[in-house]
Structure formats: C-alpha cells, structure tokens
Amino acid sequence: MGKGFSTETDIMQRIESNIESVIRGDDVGIRHLLAAFFTGGHVLLEDVPGTGKTTLAKCLAASITADFKRIQFTPDLLPTDILGVSIFNQNSQEFSFRKGPIFAQILLADEINRASPRTQSALLEAMGEHQVSIDGDRYDMDELFFVIATQNPIEFHGTYPLPEAQMDRFAMRFSLGYVSQEDELAILDAQQFDHPLNSLKACVTVTEVLKVKRAITEIRISTELKKYLVSLVAATRTHQNIQMGASTRAGLVLMKTSQALSLLDGYDFVRPEVIQELAVPVIAHRLALGTDARYSGTTAVDLIEEILQQIEVPV
Secondary structure, three states: OOOOOHHHHHHHHHHHHHHHOOOOOOHHHHHHHHHHHOOOOOEEEEOOOOOOHHHHHHHHHHOEOOOEEEEEOOOOOOHHHHHEEEEEEOOOOEEEEEEOOOOOOEEEEEOHHHOOHHHHHHHHHHHHHOEEEEOOEEEEOOOOOEEEEEEOOOOOOOOOOOOHHHHOOOOEEEOOOOOOHHHHHHHHHHOOOOOHHHHOOOOEOHHHHHHHHHHHOOOEOOHHHHHHHHHHHHHHHHOOOEEEOOOHHHHHHHHHHHHHHHHHOOOOEOOHHHHHHHHHHHHHHHOEEOHHHHHHOOOHHHHHHHHHHHOOOOO
C-alpha cells in the first residue's frame, strides 16, 4: 500500500464493516455498492422481493451522517412528486419552489420500475448532469448526490422496463440473490427481537467521504490496463450477438470503480482481477442483445464472461 492512502482505506472499510453487521452473506454486493458510491455513480439493485435491497440502501445511508430520503415508486407517482413544485404565495404574490425528495445526498428510489416511464425519466437529468431544471430555473444537486434504485425483475406483474438511456445512467446493476442457509439462520437469530438496522450508528462523516473520493482519483492505473479495459468495452461493439454495445461512459465507470475497489482492498494501484470482477455489473446492463441471442436464452452476463475469456490479460 502506498504511503498516504491508509486513512482513506480505513474510512471505506469502516463503512463496509458497518453494513456487514446488518447485511449477511452479500459481501460482493457491498463491495460493488461502495465502489459506485465513492465514484459518484448510481446503483440499480435488481432482485426478487425480500432479498435485502432496501435494507442495503438504508444501511449505507445510516453509516454516514448524510441527508437520506426515500421515494416509493408507484404507478400514480408524478414527476413533481420527485422534483418538487412551485407554489404561489398569496402574501408576496410570487411563486416559490418547494424542493422534492430528490434533493437529498443519498436517495433510495424503491421499486423504480413500478412507476411510469415519464416519472422514471424525472431522475434522468439529476443522475446524468447533477442538476434539475424546473420552470426555467436550474438547481444543482448536492456534491454527494447518490441514487440507489431497486427494482423487481420485469417479469413481475405491473412493472415498466427502464429505457436504455436511463439504464446507462446507472454505474452498476447487480442482484443480491438468496443467502446460504447458514446466513439465513443467522438473520433469523439477529432479527428475532429487533432489526439490527435500528441500532446502526453513523461511522463516517460526509467530509471523510469526500476525502476518499479525492483519493480514488490518485490510484494508479497503468497504460496496459487502460488498453485492456478499452478492449473489453470495444469488444461489445463488434460481437455478433450484441446489437448495441457499451458506450465510452462504460469504460470511464469501469476505470473509476476499479480504482475505488483497489483502494478499498488496500492497494494504491489497479490490478487486472479488479477490472474482471467489475466488468459484468458495470457493462452488462448497457447492452442490447441481438434477436438470435435473446431467443436462444443467452444473457448479457454470458456474453461479457465470454469476452473476458477471449481478451488477453496484461501481465
């Protein structure tokens, strides 16, 4: 570990341990969540109900002394319910803007695919440009602004698939999955009398988070690894089973999250295995598969794993 980064690694690991005290059996999911959070990305947690998606988001927020808000997405939710609304003041004879829940440091968009596409897109500008425009005025988001969206698989009744432009705004998409029987038994024991989330205390300040974000940009990544990373992304654009490949944004996210994960692991440089670990959650959700691939049951995850096998890893 290079001199000068041990403090930042400690900050990240404090949050990791804090979340792990509540979330059991999802170490990889926690790692990926932190990599996105500390690089200003946004996360889409996609899984069946009851696997801990909302709890994970709440644990992150509770671990930091940050402003946290939650929006429960429903079919009748309107964009103004998210962004806010201008209200006419009878006394001053002027309109004043009342900010909506999107103006938070950490925002949980729960079951985002239950709302209409029009409402889903209300998040788009804020996530992509760190600002929202309302009634001709621009409002900047907080420096820490981070969206954790959860969704149930689209096969479930009453859901609306997210459009491609919205999907590309998420740094990562991953699922938590079912825990092992041992971990499930431990969860039953831990929650027999009270939920451990209720006693979770903040262990990191916003100032410390911003310090880590600055340090991540200084984590070294060699030219050879940058070329390897670009090759992985570029391979998605020429693959016969992929109709729309990953954009340049995917490469940038993969580089930044690899730097973050390296710092979390106590390294001041990026290793190939970190890039390989993050390739699926960073790239797979950005792809549009060809007709043959969809009908044959091939998934985007399968294709990314195939590309990882084909591209030579720099030594």
